Amino acid sequence: MEFFFFLDIYADRQLIDYYILSFKLGNIKSVELKQWSGKNYIVGIRDWDRFRKTTYDIVLYELGDEIERFKDIETAFREGYKIAYREAARRGAKRILPAIGYGNPPVEVVKRFFPVEPEFERFPEDIDKFLEEVVKNTPKELTRRGFGDDEPAF
Numbered sequence: 001m002e003f004f005f006f007l008d009i010y011a012d013r014q015l016i017d018y019y020i021l022s023f024k025l026g027n028i029k030s031v032e033l034k035q036w037s038g039k040n041y042i043v044g045i046r047d048w049d050r051f052r053k054t055t056y057d058i059v060l061y062e063l064g065d066e067i068e069r070f071k072d073i074e075t076a077f078r079e080g081y082k083i084a085y086r087e088a089a090r091r092g093a094k095r096i097l098p099a100i101g102y103g104n105p106p107v108e109v110v111k112r113f114f115p116v117e118p119e120f121e122r123f124p125e126d127i128d129k130f131l132e133e134v135v136k137n138t139p140k141e142l143t144r145r146g147f148g149d150d151e152p153a154f
Helices: 048-054 073-090 107-113 127-137
Strands: 002-006 009-011 014-016 019-025 031-036 039-045 055-062 065-070 096-098
Touching: 002 039, 009 073, 014 073, 019 073, 039 107, 048 055, 048 073, 055 073, 065 073, 073 096, 073 107
Parallel strands: none
Antiparallel strands: 002 019, 009 014, 009 096, 019 055, 031 039, 055 065
16 A cells, blocks of 8 residues: 655744655554545554565655655655755754644654654643734734735635
């Protein structure tokens, strides 16, 4: 069965989403799957050794173009995250964080292969208060936007 992971990272608040790790998995019992929008996503690894041993046809893509093929998934994760991290550093980002969610590797995988110890923001306990603070602290010029003829007004 074919799967993929987006190796997305944030360079400060800018998302770098160029890199996709595609692979085939010979034994799906090694992973936890969830279905979303008609697609199966790996949301957890139950047995890392079995997962590692049964992945094959591993390819790293950048903006849809193949950049490298790998024989093992661990090297692929390391190299993919290293490339994405270098791109974020090249942009001068002060904070470089991995993206987490459907399509991204599970947290335990990110912790294992991200080039530095990743930080994860805790989900706010009081979401309404958190959103009020975001609105209150957002500069007015970011809340207004001019629309060109070819740009939809959402």
